[in-house]
Amino acid sequence: MGRLSGKIAIVTGAASGIGKASVELFRSEGATVVGADVSDGADVRCDAGDEDQVKRLIEGVIAERGGLDIFFANAGVSGGFASISEQSAADWAEILRINLIGPFLAIKYAAPHLKARGGGSIICTASVAGLRSGAGGAAYSASKAGVINLVQTAAQQLSGTGVRVNAICPGLIETGMTKPIYDMARERNQESRIGELNPLQRGGEPTEIANAALFLASDEASYVNGQALVVDGGLASSHPTTRRFDVRML
Numbered sequence: 001m002g003r004l005s006g007k008i009a010i011v012t013g014a015a016s017g018i019g020k021a022s023v024e025l026f027r028s029e030g031a032t033v034v035g036a037d038v039s040d041g042a043d044v045r046c047d048a049g050d051e052d053q054v055k056r057l058i059e060g061v062i063a064e065r066g067g068l069d070i071f072f073a074n075a076g077v078s079g080g081f082a083s084i085s086e087q088s089a090a091d092w093a094e095i096l097r098i099n100l101i102g103p104f105l106a107i108k109y110a111a112p113h114l115k116a117r118g119g120g121s122i123i124c125t126a127s128v129a130g131l132r133s134g135a136g137g138a139a140y141s142a143s144k145a146g147v148i149n150l151v152q153t154a155a156q157q158l159s160g161t162g163v164r165v166n167a168i169c170p171g172l173i174e175t176g177m178t179k180p181i182y183d184m185a186r187e188r189n190q191e192s193r194i195g196e197l198n199p200l201q202r203g204g205e206p207t208e209i210a211n212a213a214l215f216l217a218s219d220e221a222s223y224v225n226g227q228a229l230v231v232d233g234g235l236a237s238s239h240p241t242t243r244r245f246d247v248r249m250l
Contacts (some may be wrong), residue, residue, distance in 0.1 A: 002030025003218045008065045010031045010057065012048040013075030015041035018125065018173065020202050022213045023074055024136035029214060031070065034061050038075075048075035048102035058109045068113045070121070072134045073106035074125040079140045092139045099143035099152065107154045119162020121217045124151055125209075126167040126238045128229055135171075135235070144169075148228045155226030164225040166216045172234025173204040188246070198233035 007182075009026050013019035014035025023035040036046035036057055048056045062068050079087075079095040103124040114120030129136030130144030147167055154165040210229045215221050230236050 005030030007031045007069040009070035010070040015039040016207045019074045021210040025210045049097040051245040054105040069120040071110040073103040073125045095139040114163045115161040122165045153179040169230040171235045198235035200233035
């Protein structure tokens with residue numbers, strides 16, 4: 001018996017990285033999983049920040065698979081490291097649409113179905129960048145801080161339903177999103193410096209985040225609700241970095 005035996009799950013951002021690893025792990029633990037992404041490589045196409053598409057995704061899975069127990073709202077974009085003065089309102093709107101409105105839509109449309117089955121688990125990918133500055137661009141960091149507060153608020157609003165809502169805050173993980181960082185380090189023969197700011201002094205692997213998602217999706221986390229689980233090698237214990245900008249931009 002797998003840890004998710006008999007469960008039906010949706011994972012967004014499933015074509016690569018954390019999402020792909022989570023789909024594979026959930027399936028290995030007995031779940032029926034539908035992976036969704038805007039890119040090739042997932043089971044279905046879905047823009048996680050589009051309300052109609054998310055609604056249709058959930059309704060389609062329930063109609064075809066017979067229900068829904070787990071939704072892992074993992075899809076996200078980085079937005080780069082441009083400063084506040086270099087970004088437009090349109091840049092922010094698109095990053096927030098995918099990174100924050102996406103999890104909101106997952107909760108809005110998945111929660112009633114999970115409630116009808118007696119409960120379930122919704123997991124949202126946040127980031128250590130949402131905890132404090134120094135780990136991401138301004139828009140990205142703000143969107144992930146919003147995710148952390150969103151799961152707390154949602155957990156409260158879903159009191160008594162049996163639906164648990166939690167977030168995972170990854171540190172530096174090698175995915176398609178972080179590929180430029182890893183590529184640059186390798187080109188400069190500085191791969192050994194990747195992750196040097198955390199106490200484990202290494203970057204993480206998608207499977208390490210997938211393992212955290214598996215725990216939160218499973219009955220082992222039956223008393224974990226409204227939390228942001230940090231999986232970052234210890235980076236958030238200090239965030240010992242700062243990025244200085246020209247004060248003249250203010």
